[in-house]
Amino acid sequence: MDKTRRGFLAGMAACAGGALSAGSANSTVAPRSKSVISNAANISRLRKGGSANSNDPWVEIDAQAFRNNVREVSRMAGGTPIMAPVKNNAYGLGDTVVGPLLASMPEVSRLACVRVSEGLALRAAGVRKPILNMSEVTEEEIEELVLNDIEITCWLDDAGERLDRVAKRLGKPIPVHFFIDTGLNREGMPYDRALPWMQDLARRPSVKVAGIYTMFIHDIEHDKVQLMRFNRLIAEARKEDIPLGLVHASPSYTTFYLPEARFDSVRSATALFGLYPDANAVSMADLKYVWRLRARIVRLEQLQRGETVGFGPKYTVEKPTTLALLPVGSTDGYPSSAVNNCKVMIGDHLYPVVGSMSSAHTIVDVSEKPDVSIGDVATLVDPDHKEIEPRAVAKQAGIGHYSLMSRLNALLPRKLV
Structure with a gap:
């Protein structure tokens, strides 16, 4: 072995x-x-591979691009501290790589996640700044999170009884953020019946109120209504001397468009990863894409007219053709719709993706300029070249650029560059 x-x-x-x-x-x-x-x-997704001695494809994470985006979000937020969500495996880029990187930046005061395993992985990767888990969890998971100094979210009616039981076992109160549903109607305690629920939790010895937050729906007029409801609840809670802790609400969209929602921390996520909330926001900040997808050529062969390629077969060459094989495919996150639509950069030249894609292989036609060699690096996604930047590749493949990033296989090696 x-x-x-x-x-x-x-x-x-x-x-x-x-x-x-x-x-x-x-x-x-x-x-x-x-x-x-x-x-x-x-617990680590920073796996070996993608080196000079490996044929594994790899994802490169651009630390300078992340630093630029953090500075830009901080500027947009008027210096309000940033709570950086690294949920869903850091939107596909690797939580144990991206999390410590973001946590090292002074503008980022804390991190957030939505899975228990993510919070534990961040702690195991060395993150010492506060972490908030933003999902409802079981009693056993509450205990696990508290023992790892991770704050929890609650919104269910029976939260008090469950917190009492866990606090009794641990011998200390549980740090809790109230999650208030102001109109998303997906998660959270509904705003119009939240006050007595908050009063009940706040007076329990088992509870230490660490924060309160809501989520917007990313529609400016609706968000303004949600903000009014949230502000009203905060005012009522303060009138009743209910502790609130850290107040936060603003994702990337409202960081750009609703400065009144900044409160104590902005919970900006996708902007840190270089994604604008919409086309109008492009003129408001200078965000950078933060990742590349690369692989090495593992096979070069010249096929004669009439030969076929791959299973099926679905692709027949119509003239002598030189094909390069890359060991990266649909299960790695490179979209199968890239075939006949996208190009790959090898050296300083762009070559078309052809044939049919398998779960682990992509075929590139290098006939136009066949001076390439086995072991050469092929770049499939690269923010430095407009033809293969994430948004361009996503558009050519017929998918969203957020989807292109988030579907990257968690098992691919990540390199911080």
């Missing part, structure tokens, strides 16, 4: 066993081994 596979299996076994503790340093309760993570090597 090779070292990479052996290490992977050992890490998975350690995660399954769950033996370790990385809870809050001032915890008065001994961590229980089933609930706590401690070894960064056990």
Whole structure:
């Protein structure tokens, strides 16, 4: 068994066993081994590969582009501290790579996630800034998050009873953010019946109110109505001396268009990754794309007229043709609709994607300029070249550019450059 596979299996076994503790340093309760993570090597998406000695495709994460976007969001927000969501595996780019990078920037005061595993992975990767889990979780998961110093969200009617039980087991109160539904009608405690619920939670010894927030729907007129409802609830809560902690509401869209929603922290996400909320926002900030997709040529062959390529077959060459094989395919996140629509850069030349794509292979016609070699780097997505920048590739493939990024396989190696 090779070292990479052996290490992977050992890490998975350690995660399954769950033996370790990385809870809050001032915890008065001994961590229980089933609930706590401690070894960064056990939870990591920064996998080996994509090096000079590997044929694995890889994703490059541009640290300078992230720094630029953080500065731009901070400027747009008037210096309001940023809560950086790294949910959904950092929108496809790798939470244990992107999370520590964002956490290292002074404008970012805290991180947010929507999965328990994401918060634990961020802690294991060395993130020490506050982290908020933005989903409802089970009692066992509440305990696990608290032991790892991760704040929780609640919005269900029975939150108090559940928090009482967990706090009793841990011997300390649970840091909680109230999630208020002001009109998204997807998650959260409805604003029009939230006040007595908040009063009940705030007076319980099991609860430490750490924050309150809402989510907008990204429609400016509707968002203004939501903001009015949220402000009204905040005013009523303060009149009743209900502690609120950190008040936050603003995603990227309202960071651009609704400065009144900044409160104590802006919860901007996609803008940090270089994505504008809409076309009108392009003139308001200078955002940079933050990632590239690359692979190496692993095979070069010249086919004669009439020969076929791949399963089916679905592609027949009509003249002598030189084809390059790249070990990256649809399961890696490169869209199958790239065939006959997108190009790939090798050296300084663009070559068309042809044939049919498999789960792990892409075929490129290099006949026009066949001075390429096995081992040469091929760039499939690159923000530095307009023909293959993320938005261009997504448009050519007939998908959204957010989808292009978020569908990247979590198992691809990530390189911070």
